[in-house]
Amino acid sequence: xxxEIIFSIANSLAxxxxxxxxxxxxxxxxxxxxxxxxxxxxACLYLFFILQGIGGDSQGGFxxxxxxxxxxxxxxxxxxxxxxxxxxxxxxxxWICNDGDKRGINxxxxxxxxxxxxxxxxxxxxxxxxxxxxxxKKYPQHPYDPKMVS
Numbered sequence: 001x002x003x004e005i006i007f008s009i010a011n012s013l014a015x016x017x018x019x020x021x022x023x024x025x026x027x028x029x030x031x032x033x034x035x036x037x038x039x040x041x042x043a044c045l046y047l048f049f050i051l052q053g054i055g056g057d058s059q060g061g062f063x064x065x066x067x068x069x070x071x072x073x074x075x076x077x078x079x080x081x082x083x084x085x086x087x088x089x090x091x092x093x094x095w096i097c098n099d100g101d102k103r104g105i106n107x108x109x110x111x112x113x114x115x116x117x118x119x120x121x122x123x124x125x126x127x128x129x130x131x132x133x134x135x136x137k138k139y140p141q142h143p144y145d146p147k148m149v150s
Contacts, residue, residue, distance in 0.1 A: 003075050007082065010045060013038060014086040018093060018118050025097035025107065034094060039087060046083045053077025089121045095143075096128045105135055 017038050024030045053076035054060075060070030072078050093114050100110045109131060117124025133139045 003079050006045065006049075007079055010042065010079075010083050010086055013042070014090060014118075017090055018114065021090070021093055021097055022107070022111065022114055025110075026101055031094060031098065034090065039091070042083055042087045046080050046087065049076045049083065050080035053080050085121065089117055089124075092121065092125055093117045096125070099132070099143075100128070103132070103135060105131065 017034055020030055021034065053074045054071055058071060058074065058077070059067075060073065061067040062071070072081055096110060096113050096117065100107075100113075110128070113124050113128040113131065115124065116127055129141070132141060
């Protein structure tokens with residue numbers, strides 16, 4: 001199986017999911033579709049490639065940076081790691097959209113958060129947290145305000 005094709009498919013699916021999320025973030029079916037289908041598909045891809053990449057005779061571990069580099073020495077492991085980032089960044093984007101919608105934060109204000117989350121993960125989440133602090137006029141915060149959960 002050509003890993004470059006799988007890489008392109010995963011990237012394209014992630015980008016289309018982000019566009020769908022931004023354009024239709026107020027539609028509940030978008031969250032169901034992403035969570036139930038896109039994430040399941042990407043998780044299966046991840047499992048397939050992580051088992052090939054770090055299963056069996058692979059060297060390395062999670063105890064040092066050098067061992068992590070060894071652990072992800074195979075292309076299949078690197079692809080699995082990339083899919084891992086794509087899924088978790090998209091999940092974070094879903095949370096940002098859902099939370100922002102519940103709090104009445106304008107979609108255009110959310111756009112930079114989503115772009116940064118798509119490209120730089122935690123940086124986008126940090127931007128959203130700062131916007132949320134300004135919007136709520138309080139810090140520290142809880143990710144799920146009991147009064148807002150439906």
